[in-house]
Amino acid sequence: MTDNDPLPDSDDVMRASKTLENIAHRTPVFTSSTLDRRCQTEVFLKCENLQRVGAFKFRGAYNAVTMLSQSERDKGVITYSSGNHGQAIALTGKLTGVKTVVVVPTDAPVAKRAAATAYGAEIILHERDQMRREDVAAELQHQHGYTLIPPFNHRDVVAGQGTAVAELHQQIDSLDTIVVPCGGGGLLSGSALASRAMAPECRVIGVEPELGDDAVRSFRTGSIQTVSNPQTIADGTRTESLGSITFPIIMDKVDDMVTVTEQAIIDAVAFLLLRTKLLVEPSGALGIAALLSGAVSGSGRTGVLISGGNIDPETVKTVLTTASEH
Amino acid sequence: MTDNDPLPDSDDVMRASKTLENIAHRTPVFTSSTLDRRCQTEVFLKCENLQRVGAFKFRGAYNAVTMLSQSERDKGVITYSSGNHGQAIALTGKLTGVKTVVVVPTDAPVAKRAAATAYGAEIILHERDQMRREDVAAELQHQHGYTLIPPFNHRDVVAGQGTAVAELHQQIDSLDTIVVPCGGGGLLSGSALASRAMAPECRVIGVEPELGDDAVRSFRTGSIQTVSNPQTIADGTRTESLGSITFPIIMDKVDDMVTVTEQAIIDAVAFLLLRTKLLVEPSGALGIAALLSGAVSGSGRTGVLISGGNIDPETVKTVLTTASEH
Numbered sequence: 001m002t003d004n005d006p007l008p009d010s011d012d013v014m015r016a017s018k019t020l021e022n023i024a025h026r027t028p029v030f031t032s033s034t035l036d037r038r039c040q041t042e043v044f045l046k047c048e049n050l051q052r053v054g055a056f057k058f059r060g061a062y063n064a065v066t067m068l069s070q071s072e073r074d075k076g077v078i079t080y081s082s083g084n085h086g087q088a089i090a091l092t093g094k095l096t097g098v099k100t101v102v103v104v105p106t107d108a109p110v111a112k113r114a115a116a117t118a119y120g121a122e123i124i125l126h127e128r129d130q131m132r133r134e135d136v137a138a139e140l141q142h143q144h145g146y147t148l149i150p151p152f153n154h155r156d157v158v159a160g161q162g163t164a165v166a167e168l169h170q171q172i173d174s175l176d177t178i179v180v181p182c183g184g185g186g187l188l189s190g191s192a193l194a195s196r197a198m199a200p201e202c203r204v205i206g207v208e209p210e211l212g213d214d215a216v217r218s219f220r221t222g223s224i225q226t227v228s229n230p231q232t233i234a235d236g237t238r239t240e241s242l243g244s245i246t247f248p249i250i251m252d253k254v255d256d257m258v259t260v261t262e263q264a265i266i267d268a269v270a271f272l273l274l275r276t277k278l279l280v281e282p283s284g285a286l287g288i289a290a291l292l293s294g295a296v297s298g299s300g301r302t303g304v305l306i307s308g309g310n311i312d313p314e315t316v317k318t319v320l321t322t323a324s325e326h
Numbered sequence: 327m328t329d330n331d332p333l334p335d336s337d338d339v340m341r342a343s344k345t346l347e348n349i350a351h352r353t354p355v356f357t358s359s360t361l362d363r364r365c366q367t368e369v370f371l372k373c374e375n376l377q378r379v380g381a382f383k384f385r386g387a388y389n390a391v392t393m394l395s396q397s398e399r400d401k402g403v404i405t406y407s408s409g410n411h412g413q414a415i416a417l418t419g420k421l422t423g424v425k426t427v428v429v430v431p432t433d434a435p436v437a438k439r440a441a442a443t444a445y446g447a448e449i450i451l452h453e454r455d456q457m458r459r460e461d462v463a464a465e466l467q468h469q470h471g472y473t474l475i476p477p478f479n480h481r482d483v484v485a486g487q488g489t490a491v492a493e494l495h496q497q498i499d500s501l502d503t504i505v506v507p508c509g510g511g512g513l514l515s516g517s518a519l520a521s522r523a524m525a526p527e528c529r530v531i532g533v534e535p536e537l538g539d540d541a542v543r544s545f546r547t548g549s550i551q552t553v554s555n556p557q558t559i560a561d562g563t564r565t566e567s568l569g570s571i572t573f574p575i576i577m578d579k580v581d582d583m584v585t586v587t588e589q590a591i592i593d594a595v596a597f598l599l600l601r602t603k604l605l606v607e608p609s610g611a612l613g614i615a616a617l618l619s620g621a622v623s624g625s626g627r628t629g630v631l632i633s634g635g636n637i638d639p640e641t642v643k644t645v646l647t648t649a650s651e652h
Contacts, residue, residue, distance in 0.1 A: 313646040
C-alpha cells in the first residue's frame, strides 16, 4: 500500500450506499426450500445477477465515477475490462454524462463489447499478446488526461462493491455467515468492510476456483501470490492477483478462504438454473458451489452473494451438458 | 356445462387466495428496462416460475384438495398429468397428508416423474397409444374411490389458478392489460375472474401457440374447437381443447386471444433467460412472445403471467441454438 492507495473503510461503504440509492437496483433476496435442503442450511441468495448490467460491478463503477472532481469528469474515464466492469463503466458514463473509454482484448466476446458500445463507451481494441491492457490504458490516460477506474483495486470501487452486502444485512437479519466470490478481491473486501461493521459476529468467507487459487494462497501465506491466466470457467475471477488495496482488507477482515473445483462450479450453475430458475454466471455461482460441495459447511443462516448473471449461450449449453446431475 | 360443472366466480378466487396464504409463495413481480424497451411498454412479470413446484399449478391443486370433504381426503385423490399439475398434486398430498395417485404416460420425462415420486405420490404408468389417460384414471377412481382432480376443468382448480393474477393486481396498481398463457384455459379463466373483479377496466388477453390454436378458434367461433396432439414446444399448452368450465368464462370475460409462432416462443425463452436472467418454460413465455412479436401491442402498464419454469436441459439447449438473436 502506498499513499496513492488509501484503504476504504466501512464509512466509505455507507456513503456509497447513499450514492447508489435509487440508482442501483435494490436486488431481491431469494430463498428456496430445495436449496436449503441441498446445502443443509438456511440460504439467502443476494441476487446481483439482477443488478443493472447484470452484475455487482455497476455499484463500484458508479460510485467511483461520482467521487471524481468536476475537472476529472470533464476529461473522461478509462478502464480495461473484457467483462462486467467495462459494461458498468459504460452505463455509468451514459447515466452521468461522463465520457468513457474501455480497453477490450480483441478476443473478448463480441456480445460484451457490443453492450459497452450500446451504452456509448468508446472501445479500444488491443492484442492480448502484444501489450498488457494496463499499459494500453496508461498510455491513453497520459495522452488524453483520462482518469483510470480499475476493476477492483481502487478505494471507491471497493466501497461501492461492498454495498451489495450492506443491503443484504438490511434485508436479512442475523446472518451467521456470508459467502462471497473472490477474483481481484474488490467484492470480497468491500463485503467484509460492510459485514464487520453491520454484523460483527457474522463469518465472512471468500471462494475462489481451485484453478485460480492465488487469493487463497495469499491469505494463507500473508503475502500476495499470483496466478497466470487460469483457465477456469469462472471468467470473472481470472485476475492475476489480489491488489494493494484489497489484500490488506481481506487479511484483516475475512475469516476464511476456500476453493472449489471446476465441476463444482458447473454443477452449481446448473443447479441454480434448473432448480431456482435463476441464470447465474460461473463466477457468480462460487458461493453455492462451496456449499453444495462441502467446501463451506452449512450452519445457521447463510447469505450467498450471487455476483452476476452474464453468461453466453454457448457456456450455458456446456454447463448443461457437463453438469453431474439435473 | 352441466350441474356437475358449477362455474367458479371471483368470490371463489378470493376464498382460494385466503386458503393459499402462507402456503403458496407470494411470487415476486420483476421489471427490467431492457424488457420495457423491447416490448415498447411498461412490463410487469408475475413470476410463477418461482412458485412451489416451479409453476402456478400448485395454486389450483392445493386449493382443490383443501375443498374436499374429510371422507374424500381419506380415500385419496388421483390425477393425470405428465407435467406440472402432477407435481402440484403430489406436493399437495405431502403437505396435507392426502394420498395422491398420478397417471403418467410411459414416455413422460423421467425427471418429472421422479419429482412426483419424491413428494410421495403413487405413479401409475400408462401406454399413451393403448388407452386414454382419462380412462385409466377413471378406472382407478372407480376401483379405489379416489377423487379426480383434473388439470384445469374444475371449479376449485380454476379458482386456485386465478389467485396468481389476484396477487399481481395487489402488487401492481393500475394495470392496463394482462397477458396470460392459455392451454386448457384454467389459468386464463381464473385470471379473468380475478381481473374483472379487481380491475374491471384492465384488458385480459390470452395467448396460445399457433400450432395449438384450438382456444383462439373456440373464442372466435363461440363453440369449443379441438386440436390433436399439437407438436408445439410449449408443452404445457398441448391440451386438446378448452373445457366445459373454462370455455364459458373465457367467452364471457376475456377481451381477446392471439397466437404466436414457435420461433416467437423460442425467442422469448432465450430473451427472458439471457436478458432478465430468469428460466421460463416455453408455455410460460407465451405472453412475452406475444409482446415481442407484436401479436399483442404494448400500451400502458402490462402484467405478464410467467406461468412456469420447468424446462428440461435439452430443451434449454435447443432454445439457445435456435433463437434468432442473443
